[in-house]
Amino acid sequence: MSTVKTTMRAVSQDVLGGPEVLKEVEVERPEPRANEVLIRVRAAGVNPTDWKHRAAGIFLGEPPFVLGWDVSGVVEAVGFGVAFAPGDEVFGMLPYPYGVGSHAEYVIAPARALTHKPSAIDHVQAAALPLVSLTAWQALVEHADLRPGQRVLIHAAAGGVGHVAVQIAKARGAHVIGTASAGKHEFLRGIGVDETIDYRETDFTEAVKDVDVVLDTIGGDNTLRSLRVLRPGGLAVSILPVAQDEYAKEAERLGVRAVWMLVDADRAGMEAIAELVEAGKLRPAIAGTFPLAEAAEAHRLGDTGRTTGKLVLTVD
Incomplete structure (x- = not known):
């Protein structure tokens, strides 16, 4: 029995x-x-x-x-x-x-x-x-409404959220710039990154200008510095806690937009992710x-x- x-x-x-x-x-x-x-x-x-x-x-x-x-x-x-x-x-x-x-x-x-x-x-x-793909989807699609031809900077592009965000951005037709150590650049190019930046050797604020969207997955001083590379009206999305008053004031001063978000469970987002997987656009x-x-x-x-x-x- x-x-x-x-x-x-x-x-x-x-x-x-x-x-x-x-x-x-x-x-x-x-x-x-x-x-x-x-x-x-x-x-x-x-x-x-x-x-x-x-x-x-x-x-x-x-x-x-x-x-x-x-x-x-x-x-x-x-x-x-x-x-x-x-x-x-x-x-x-x-x-x-x-x-x-x-x-x-x-x-x-x-x-x-x-x-x-x-x-x-x-x-x-x-x-x-699930967690990384929903984070990237909610940041790039729901908050940023990323569109074909737009330029997006993704920090820590070889990380969990970063490498999924790269693939979602490419599926949306965006031009992707990714930061990572030099040893990870071949991996980034393999998943579709158009421009790579070695954050150990290069200050991204000097290498990048006039991007439409920044996805900040690092936090710290990286969050405020990311606002400087946006075009007027561009959007930075941070997925890590920020000093929101300072973040908002700096964005207003620069004429850009800034969002801090926490990922949220969502079937519609998961179904969109599943469609990308079935189409061979996300792994x-x-x-x-x-x-x-x-x-x-x-x-x-x-x-x-x-x-x-x-x-x-x-x-x-």
Whole structure:
């Protein structure tokens, strides 16, 4: 007689700190409520926001908590009113920042945060996409309305958000300028970057002028400096916290526009991403994969800040 498993493995932490605070634990398996989906996780992306929350809590406060916003897997069960069915392959981003928890064998997600996994990619590739692709899509398409022929500067263009943003910008017909260390320039050219800048050797504010859009994925003084390279009326989008009053005043002084955004879970955005994947216009670069139990190793690699593309946890 078979019994339904009521517990699951997850990667949790009891204190804030380095990768060593992460540990595999056995916890109660959740059950879906109305408009919710229980996903059996096949793979889950790891993003800079994961290791920042691990170290500092940020939005989540004090542990214990299970990290992970990216998910690709198979529908295990559904709550009332959900159109998905058990067995469906889905991917998406859990609502950011409080809907966390995909670094586990199972996770609950709102049905409208998910869409069907594209058949053109596997679960590892699918799990690498949601958070970074929604970030790039919302920045470049929804905020900037990027159009054919426009010039866009993408900082850290070989990073998780950056390399996906490059591909979305190219799919929109834009001219892409990307910053990265020299060793990553061949990779950037391979994904469509038209002009590369070695940020270690060149001040981008001297090398670039009159761009229509800047996507700032770095923060710090890079955010305000990015405003200087825009054409009059151009738009800078920062995905990292900024001093908003100073940001807005400097943008007004320069006659440009400035936006700070947090990524938001969105089925329509995920469906647009899935269409790009199926059309062969978007593929994630996988920097490394790690079994769930080795999540700390993924975090150690992520902490270096030198990966190209995305890190992904796999769940058997």
